[in-house]
Amino acid sequence: MPRMSAFAKGITNQLLAALKPVETPVIPEESRINVHSTVSRFAVLYERIRNAVDYKDEHLLRKSAIRRILNRQLLLENDPEVIANNLIRELIGARYLPNDAMPETMIGEVARRVSKLIAVQKRRLGTERHYDWLRSVVAVEIEELLVDSTQEKALVTLLYERLADRIRVQGVAMEQGEIGLQLYLACYRCLVKADEEILSFKLLRAYLPEWLRPEDWIENPQSMAERLVGVERRIRLSLRHPLALRFQRTVKPWAVALNILRDALTEKPADSTALLEKPESLNAVVVRFAERRYREAKGRLRRGAIRATIYLFITKMTLAFVLEVPLEWYWYHSVSYFALGINMLFPPTLMFLVSLFIRIPGRDNTERIKANAISLLSAEGVPLREIRVLKRRGAEAKLLFSLLYASMFIVTFGGIGILLAALGFTWFSATIFYLFLCLVSFFAFRLRQNAREYVVVEGKDSLRNIVLDFVSLPVLRAGSILSRGISRINVFLFFFDFLIEAPFKIFLTVLEEWFSFMKEKKEELQ
Numbered sequence: 001m002p003r004m005s006a007f008a009k010g011i012t013n014q015l016l017a018a019l020k021p022v023e024t025p026v027i028p029e030e031s032r033i034n035v036h037s038t039v040s041r042f043a044v045l046y047e048r049i050r051n052a053v054d055y056k057d058e059h060l061l062r063k064s065a066i067r068r069i070l071n072r073q074l075l076l077e078n079d080p081e082v083i084a085n086n087l088i089r090e091l092i093g094a095r096y097l098p099n100d101a102m103p104e105t106m107i108g109e110v111a112r113r114v115s116k117l118i119a120v121q122k123r124r125l126g127t128e129r130h131y132d133w134l135r136s137v138v139a140v141e142i143e144e145l146l147v148d149s150t151q152e153k154a155l156v157t158l159l160y161e162r163l164a165d166r167i168r169v170q171g172v173a174m175e176q177g178e179i180g181l182q183l184y185l186a187c188y189r190c191l192v193k194a195d196e197e198i199l200s201f202k203l204l205r206a207y208l209p210e211w212l213r214p215e216d217w218i219e220n221p222q223s224m225a226e227r228l229v230g231v232e233r234r235i236r237l238s239l240r241h242p243l244a245l246r247f248q249r250t251v252k253p254w255a256v257a258l259n260i261l262r263d264a265l266t267e268k269p270a271d272s273t274a275l276l277e278k279p280e281s282l283n284a285v286v287v288r289f290a291e292r293r294y295r296e297a298k299g300r301l302r303r304g305a306i307r308a309t310i311y312l313f314i315t316k317m318t319l320a321f322v323l324e325v326p327l328e329w330y331w332y333h334s335v336s337y338f339a340l341g342i343n344m345l346f347p348p349t350l351m352f353l354v355s356l357f358i359r360i361p362g363r364d365n366t367e368r369i370k371a372n373a374i375s376l377l378s379a380e381g382v383p384l385r386e387i388r389v390l391k392r393r394g395a396e397a398k399l400l401f402s403l404l405y406a407s408m409f410i411v412t413f414g415g416i417g418i419l420l421a422a423l424g425f426t427w428f429s430a431t432i433f434y435l436f437l438c439l440v441s442f443f444a445f446r447l448r449q450n451a452r453e454y455v456v457v458e459g460k461d462s463l464r465n466i467v468l469d470f471v472s473l474p475v476l477r478a479g480s481i482l483s484r485g486i487s488r489i490n491v492f493l494f495f496f497d498f499l500i501e502a503p504f505k506i507f508l509t510v511l512e513e514w515f516s517f518m519k520e521k522k523e524e525l526q
Contacts (some may be wrong), residue, residue: 011162012276015377018154019266033102035093039508043093051307057450058300059193062096062147067139067197070114071503074135080118084110088146090505096148106146113141116214116221123225126232132201132230142202152192159187159251159258159376166382167250169243171389181238186247190255193453196239203235246387253456254382257372260454263289266305276377283370290369293454294360303450308443309348327428339429346433347440354444365457372456409474435482441472443478 006445051061069090073083086109091097117138160183167183188194188202204211208231210224210441264285265272275282328335353410375382413434 007276007377011158011377014154014158015261015265016272016276018151019159019269019272020223021193021269021402022148022150027101027103031104032100033088033092033104033106035089036511037099039511040093040095040099042508042511043090044095047094057193057304060195062091063139064144065091065094065096066142067136070135070139070142074118077122078118080111080114081107083114084108087114087142089131089509091146093508095130102146109145110142112214113138113145115218116211119214119218119221120225120228123222125225126229130229130232134228136197137201137204138348144201155258155262156184156187157192159191159255160184162376163187163251163254163385166384167247168384168385168386169389172243174243178241182241182244182247183251185239185244186251187255189248190252191258199239200232200235201491203238204231207231207234243387243389250385250387253372254376256454256456257369257376260289260293261373261376263293271431282373286370286373287366290366290454291360297451297453298360301447303352304447304450305354308447309351313344330424331428332426336424336426336429339423339425339433342423343436345430347436350440351444351447354447360454361455361457365455368456369454385460412472412474434458434478438475438479438482440476440479442482445479450460498500 038494047065069087070083073086075082077086088097088102088107088110090100092099117134120134163183164180165178169179183197185202188199194202208227210216211228216218265275267285267289275285325335325340328340354454372382416434416437417430420433425433
């Protein structure tokens with residue numbers, strides 16, 4: 001393990017500079033955007049209910065809300081200033097942004113971003129999928145404007161620079177520029193858990209910097225609209241590179257270490273410089289924060305499991321009363337309440353059990369984090385890492401493995417089908433069971449992966465794990481496909497977004513205007 005005395009002074013200074021709090025300008029009270037507390041309570045309640053039926057990671061909820069509000073406002077309004085004002089006020093009301101802290105000038109800045117989107121959309125040069133992607137990118141751009149991300153950018157830059165000359169790719173020809181790009185994306189994915197929409201904005205800013213200067217083209221947006229279509233294709237290819245996951249696995253141990261270092265050095269900023277000069281103290285704090293992060297990850301898992309359980313239970317209840325019971329009665333003139341009970345209770349029970357059996361990483365994981373944290377700051381740097389790409393298999397090997405893979409599906413789903421038939425399931429109730437088994441298993445797998453956010457020591461292969469993979473992989477694969485399809489046709493989100501949210505938010509707007517009117521009348525009496 002590198003000694004603390006070997007730390008590179010420039011690296012430690014860069015890290016301390018990245019963690020330095022950003023000074024917020026003083027905003028006059030009369031220039032701040034304020035939302036009435038009563039309106040905020042209603043808005044927060046609505047968001048909590050809606051988020052319970054829309055499974056998303058917690059750090060993506062604000063971005064998702066911006067995107068959702070932006071979509072609705074674009075349908076109701078044409079004026080960018082009105083859209084921006086309503087967007088910011090809704091975000092403050094739902095407590096995605098602090099109340100009484102945002103300057104009114106921010107409305108104009110957000111309106112500037114909305115104007116770009118409206119100008120390009122009017123050209124109608126791309127498909128609906130293209131404009132859906134563009135609205136997502138603008139939502140990310142607006143979030144970066146409203147919420148300072150200076151620290152995140154500085155930490156990503158630090159991590160990238162420490163790894164840039166330490167990653168090698170073996171077994172495939174890959175240009176150095178492409179290696180650097182995939183490493184940059186992996187740093188964002190691992191360090192701040194950026195999704196494809198966030199990364200799309202990062203790449204758009206790099207590939208098409210003119211997008212950030214609308215004053216140069218907004219009067220004649222034809223060329224910009226045309227270029228955006230081509231840039232989107234280029235971005236999608238970059239984000240779906242065949243080696244993207246391998247880069248993420250390579251970067252993850254160092255990203256985890258840097259996140260723990262950030263926690264250790266920001267707990268007491270005044271002591272951060274001294275902490276970097278005392279190896280024993282630094283090691284002790286890193287261990288303490290690693291263990292705290294393990295517990296927090298398990299807590300997030302339980303909260304995620306609760307949200308997923310609520311979503312699945314509501315979905316299953318609705319499906320049972322609207323579809324399963326009527327069709328069973330129509331086809332068979334009876335309902336198997338035993339099968340119905342299993343179908344209703346199995347999804348939430350499985351999700352609950354998964355949350356119970358997630359284990360906190362052990363001491364060897366913490367020791368690896370400590371070693372990685374020290375090597376990040378050392379003069380020697382991190383060890384050289386290689387990403388090895390196996391040679392392509394021949395036609396015979398591909399055919400053999402494809403047949404084995406298909407047999408996994410036959411054995412797994414066939415075995416479940418035999419069991420369900422023995423329990424008296426009809427083909428329809430069995431289909432419902434298959435559907436929720438795959439979805440719940442995939443949700444549980446995603447939750448488990450999130451809980452392993454700080455795991456940097458890979459588990460060892462065993463006969464038990466091999467057998468478990470053979471049985472579970474077909475179910476997880478089917479669940480992944482179903483999840484992507486169902487997310488596009490989520491009936492509950494359609495119900496919330498189009499039948500409840502618009503009139504509810506209009507009611508809150510009118511309510512806030514009424515409170516403002518009453519305040520003015522009170523002031524007239526003084």
